[in-house]
Amino acid sequence: MAGYKHLYGPVPSRRLGRSLGIDMAPMKTCCLDCIYCQLGRTTVHTAERKEYVKVDEMLAELEQWLESGKEADWLTFSASGEPTLNSELADAMVRAREMSDIPVALLTNGALLWRKGVRDGAMQADLIMPSLDAGTEETLQRINRPVPEITLDRYIEGLHETVVAFHGEVWLEVMLVAGVNDSEEELAALDDAIKHIRPDQVQINTVVRPALSGEAERVDNATLVHARVILGPKATVISSAWEGAAVPEDAEHDEAEVLALVSYRPCTLHDVVHGIGMHPNEALKYLQHLVSEQTLRMEVRDGETFYVRAQ
Numbered sequence: 001m002a003g004y005k006h007l008y009g010p011v012p013s014r015r016l017g018r019s020l021g022i023d024m025a026p027m028k029t030c031c032l033d034c035i036y037c038q039l040g041r042t043t044v045h046t047a048e049r050k051e052y053v054k055v056d057e058m059l060a061e062l063e064q065w066l067e068s069g070k071e072a073d074w075l076t077f078s079a080s081g082e083p084t085l086n087s088e089l090a091d092a093m094v095r096a097r098e099m100s101d102i103p104v105a106l107l108t109n110g111a112l113l114w115r116k117g118v119r120d121g122a123m124q125a126d127l128i129m130p131s132l133d134a135g136t137e138e139t140l141q142r143i144n145r146p147v148p149e150i151t152l153d154r155y156i157e158g159l160h161e162t163v164v165a166f167h168g169e170v171w172l173e174v175m176l177v178a179g180v181n182d183s184e185e186e187l188a189a190l191d192d193a194i195k196h197i198r199p200d201q202v203q204i205n206t207v208v209r210p211a212l213s214g215e216a217e218r219v220d221n222a223t224l225v226h227a228r229v230i231l232g233p234k235a236t237v238i239s240s241a242w243e244g245a246a247v248p249e250d251a252e253h254d255e256a257e258v259l260a261l262v263s264y265r266p267c268t269l270h271d272v273v274h275g276i277g278m279h280p281n282e283a284l285k286y287l288q289h290l291v292s293e294q295t296l297r298m299e300v301r302d303g304e305t306f307y308v309r310a311q
């Protein structure tokens, strides 16, 4: 988003509607290195907590954004890396909530919630959205490639303790990758883990955006439906919630905003239109220009055209 270093969007989130992303860690600073990551390989693979993004600086941007009169359904603490690595995350969420009526969501990989300090900080959100993609240690290592101190037992216990202690809802996302965690055995093991964790919702997803590594392929629709049956009554397959929504009439957007959104993650034209609130013709004009100057490239995946930041 033009002029902001730590805010992006509002991004059309499949789970939250219009989500204003708040970046709490630098690009690819993460305790995992998932094979499906849209941002490529993890460059800073760490479990060390620090104030990676200065909270005062981020809040000054948020104040400016709120004063501009724009709207979002959620303030989503997230990152181009892992937000719980920011040691001041709790303070940031508390202070952000005091600035508006917009609820605060924490989008995290959840892999550090076994640490009490991380878990206590996460409790400051209104909604916690962690992930779990593996029911066996072997698959955790294969799909998420964690730092050494993260084991599956710790991961699952941290999620369980979070659900027990948290006042709000916990929505657990499971990302299915073809040939990696979609077998009967793996789904059964995931089901056992989820029964222990007891989240409020289980949201089944698959790879729909190009993973920069090219290692991860989506599962087919039949597998998604099968996984929903195995993972129980709280499980849903999450789909494009903004599909078919009216195009908002808004103005004052420019190419820099389009570039900022696409730089954060690969987007379709539809994502840009609804994420920024831009007329499709205008969005297409900027996208085509950015492609022509090789700032973006186009990538077709499952019949959909994504715009991706050129490396």
Ligand code: SF4
Pocket: 028, 030, 031, 032, 033, 034, 036, 037, 038, 039, 042, 080, 081, 082, 109
């Ligand atoms: S946890 Fe998120 S940011 Fe980290 S490697 Fe996995 S997908 Fe990428």
